[in-house]
Amino acid sequence: MNVLSTLRRLTGMNLARGTVEQAVQRRMRATGETVRKAYADALDEAELRELVELVVVPESWLFRDPQAFAAAVGFVRQRLADGAKLVRILSVPCAGGEEPYSMAMALCDSGVSPQSFVIDAIDISAACIARAEAGVFGRNAFRGQDLSFRDRYFTWAGDDELYRINDALRARIRFGQGSILEGALGTARQYDVIFCRNLLIYFDEPTTAAAIARLSEHLTGEGMMLAGYAEVPSFVRHGFSPMPHRQAFALRKDIMRSGAPARPALAQGQSAAAGAAAPKRQAANHARLTGAPPAAAGIGSRPPHASRHPASAATPPLVAAGDESLLAHARKLADAGQPLEADSACRELLAQQPESAEAYFILGLLAETAGKPADAEAQLKRCLYLKPDHYEALCHLALLQEQGGNSSAAATLKARAARAFQRQQPQ
Known part of the structure; x- marks a missing residue:
């Protein structure tokens, strides 16, 4: 049995090979098996469940990102004021x-x-x-300043x-x-x-599309969806x-847009006003490059932009379909699961275009998926120095900071x- 592909299928997550291998080695020690192939061949449903538990990373806390609960409470109250007898919520x-x-606590409060x-x-x-x-x-x-809800x-x-x-309170939740x-x-x-x-953020693009389609089917026509900030472009x-x-x-x-193609987003290097009707690649880069967003908050982590100095910044051109530029080539290599080759292509591009923010962004994603958060942080910061409003780089860096325990920097x-994303929406 191919353990990696089996776990990817079971979880829907684009799991890194290293993550799965660590889980396998841990279970082999627990079961006493010393031969890797013998362990894989003997995998049954119970053992697969044990592996799933090891590769899923459930990191959370009470009232994480409280603005989402405040928005949901306001929505529920309006729903009830409009005559609803029972509001149904899914987590x-x-x-x-x-x-x-x-x-539940926010609603009762x-x-x-x-x-x-x-x-x-x-x-x-x-x-x-x-x-x-x-x-x-x-x-x-x-966590946080106000823990009065605990009392x-x-x-x-x-x-x-x-x-x-x-x-x-527990009686109102069905697990x-x-x-x-x-x-x-x-x-x-x-x-x-x-x-x-x-x-x-753990899913590749086809799995993301399938998951959003399921969620959409289960959300009422006027319902509210609460997403992670790095996931908003995928929903859009x-x-x-x-x-x-x-x-x-x-x-x-x-x-x-019901039944219509998804609205195109901004093209790289364009402002929201100038790019309202242009095709947008940048929101898609995140899912396409990593297969499942980076390593910052999930598998080991996660994760449009207007340049602050559009006249002087060296912005790489948009890559058309079939264009074999180094940037396009780097993306293809990353998509194909060839990180070393993608890294080399990015560095070759930077030797020619040292102000290519997108090349630094790709290097950041590659470092994240390789489990090198310090290197990822350095590359993402270089990207943001060149393009301060690079939405996806901001998301990835925020998640890296959060994972590293720097909640203040993550919040900033x-x-x-959030501001970058709003600015880049068509007016």
Whole structure:
């Protein structure tokens, strides 16, 4: 059995070979198997589940990115004011329950009756679901300045700073194991609000499109989608439009484009005003280059731009289909899973065009997927020095900072990314 391709198929994630190999070696030690091929040939459903648990990285905390919960609360309150009797909410993936519990607490704090909403929460990891159902959280789940919600909704579990969420709140959430790509997606046919944050960044472009199509089917016509900030361009390419909530990264289905091709975005090097009707490559580069966004927040990590000095910056030309320029060649090599060759092509380009921001961006992605965060950070910063509003570089660098524990720098970069994305939308 090919373990890498099997795990990619099961999870939908474009897992790095090194990530899978580490998981395999760990399980071989646990099972006592010493021969790699023998382990792979003997893989059964139970052992595959163990591998899935090792390659899924559920890093979250309560009230992570609080602007999203504030936007969702306002939306739910309006829905109820308009006559809805019950608002249905979906959280996928739910990790250890941090996101759905945060939403439930935010609704109750705003005066919404627990009987007026129900939350479905699903995750591919059985261990995550078990932890979420237990509703017990340690110190790492409680971050930020205001922890008053802990006094309102948790009781001390009596051991090592553990706290248990109250039963009434837990009763409003239905947890279940499942995948965004197949099987039942929650218990309702459609939801008023869907949280799907920082999942698509692990997917390649076809899987991203399939996941968004499923989410769209399960979202009501006027519903709200909450995405991760690095994922907004993917949703925009596939029939969604951003909603005007600052740093919430909320979207709605674009009814005007229903059944029509996705609206083209800005071309590299163009401003929002000049590029409103031009084809946009930059939002697509992220998913195309990495296959599953970089290594910053996920597999080891993750992840349009107007130049601050458009007249003087050396902006590489747009690469037309079939163009064999070094930049196009580097992208093709990265897409084909040839990182060393892609790296070489980028460096050859930089020898000729030392101000090619896109070449530095590609080098940053390659470093991320290779598990070299310091190198990735250096390359992304070079990209942003040349193009301060490079949306995807801002997203990747923010996730690297967040993973490295620098929440203040990550927040600043997120805000810059949100402003850059808004500026680049057609007016």
